[in-house]
Amino acid sequence: MSSIYLGDGVGKACERVSISNQTGYTWLNQWNKYGYEGLIPHFNGGRPSKLTKEQLEQLKEKLKSKGDWMTSEVRALIKKEFDITYSNRQVSRILRSFKMHYAKPHPHDYRRPENAKEILEDSLKKAVNEIHEKCVIGFLDQAAPQTTDNKQRFWSFDKPKITKNTTKYRANTFGFYPINGKDVVEFMARSTARYVCEFLRIISEKNNGKHILLILDNARAHIAKRTESFAKSIGITMVFLPAYSPDLNSIEQIWKSIRRKISQTFIKSQWSFRETIRATFHHLAKKSSFAQGWLNKFQPILSNLL
Template identity: 45%
Template structure:
C-alpha cells in the first residue's frame, strides 16, 4: 500500500481545489483529497473516473513533487491529441476488447498514447465512433450461439408444412391465409416502478401493495387478431384455454404461434389441442427470449403502468387490457424479427 505524503494541510488542499480552473488538475487534486480522507488508491481514483494504474501514477507524482507533480506535462501548450494513425489504433483496441468503462478508456489513452480528454470530450469522441454507453443487457450463458439459425429452421419447417397441406394458403394474409403471432405470459404488479423522473428532492411515488391476480397471457399477432386474457395459473389447462381464444379470434386459415419453452407449453394436451385447432407451435431456442417480439411489448406495458395508482383488481386488469390493446397495434416491436426471419421468404403480405 502506498501512503500519501501530506505536503500541505487538508484546508490548504481544499483551497487549491476551489481555486483550480483546469479540470485535469482538479481531478488529480480531488483524488489526493480522497486519499487524505482515508480512501485507498483504487477507491479514490474511481471516484474521479479514472483507472487504478492512473491512480498509482498520480500518487507517486504527488509524493515526489507535490502539487507540481500533478500538472500534466504538456510542454506549456495544448494537451496532445491522437494522430490519425493513433486514432485508428485506438478504435481497433476499443473494438477488440469491448465493452469498456469510462475509467478504463481514460487509462487506455493515458497508458498507450499519453493523451487525456475531459469526460465530456471523451464521450463525444466515443459516440462519434458509433459506440453506445448503456447498461449491458444480461443474457443466459446457456443461450445457443446459433439461436437465430435454429429459429429460422423451425419457422421454415412450419411454413413448408402449411404449403404442403394447401398451396393456396402459402402466403401470410390478413384475410385468411396464414397468421403468425407470438405468445407469452407476464405478471404485472401494481407496486412496480420503472420510470425515472426529475424532482427537486429524492423522487418517491405512492404505490399499492395489494396482491392482484394479473397472470396475463398475451398473443401479439403480426397480421391477425391479438388476444390478451387473465388466467388463474400457467398450467397446461390455462394454455389450452388461451389457444382456443387465439383460434376464436383468428378462425380462418393456418396459424403459427411462436412461444418459449415453459414446461406447460410442451405438455401433451397442449400439443394435441394445437394440432386439432390447426395451430403450428414454433418453439424458440432455449434461453432465447430476445427472439420473441412480445417481450419489448411487455416491457413498455409495465413501464406505462408504473405511474398509475390503483387499489382495485378490476381496475388494474382493465388498465392492462387497454394498454395491451393499444400497444399491440404497433408492428414496430416485431420489425427487426420480420426483417430477419420473413423478409427473404416472400410469404408476408400486408
C-alpha cells in the first residue's frame, strides 16, 4: 500500500513485492473497505459452516438414531430439517468430523441370532469347565477356492487386464487356524464326516496329541455323531458356532485372502493351484491378527487354557 501512496500503479506495486495483480487488487479493496484491519490475515479454518454448532449436534443425534446412511439420504435429511443444501463432498466432510465410517456393510444373514456372541460365550464357558489343562485353541473350516475367483482390484487408465490360465481348477480345502498351535491345511475328496474325522486326526498328530479346543460351524459333517465321537476319543473338544455366524470364525479372513491371492497369480496346473493355496495358508496362519478381534471378545473366558 505504501508503494501506491508513493505513486505506483497496482501493477507496479505488485511487481515490487512479488505478488499477483489479483492479490494486489484484493488487498486494495480490503484497505479501502476496512483500512489496516482489512489486511490482517484471519486463520479461522476456512468458510464457516452453514449449520450452527447446535444444528450439527442435532444432526449427529438424528444420524445415530438410524445407524447406516447413504450420502444422498443425509443430504435430504439436512435439506428437510434445516433447509440447507450441501454437496456430497460437503456432507462427507461433516460425517467424517462426526467420526463416522464410510465402508461397505458387513453382510449378516437374517437367520443369524441377535445374541450370537452371547451364545458362543456360553458354549465356550461350558467347554472350558470341562478342560483342566493348557490346550491348543483354533478354528476349523472348509472352503473350495477356484481359479475363477476374482477378488483383486487394480488402478488403471484403461480397463485392467491380467494374463491367466482360464482352465478351471477347484480344490476342496480343509484348514485349521490355531491361536497357539500348529496350523494345518489339507485337500480332501469330499466334506463328509469320514473326511472331517481324517482331518481331525491330522490336526491332533501335528499338535503332538495335545488337547484341542476347536471352534467350528455346525455343518452336517461337523455335528455328525461319528465326528463328535471320534473328536472326543482323540482329545478334541468341539465348540459349535451359532448358526449363520461366519464372522465369529476367524479362519474366514484367511480364505478371503487366499482367494485374493489366487486372482492375481498365474496358475499353470492343478498342482500349482494347490501349492499356491497351501503356501498362502501356512504364511497367513502364522499371523495372529486374523484372530485379534475374536480374542478381544473371548480371551477372558479362555485365559486359563492359553
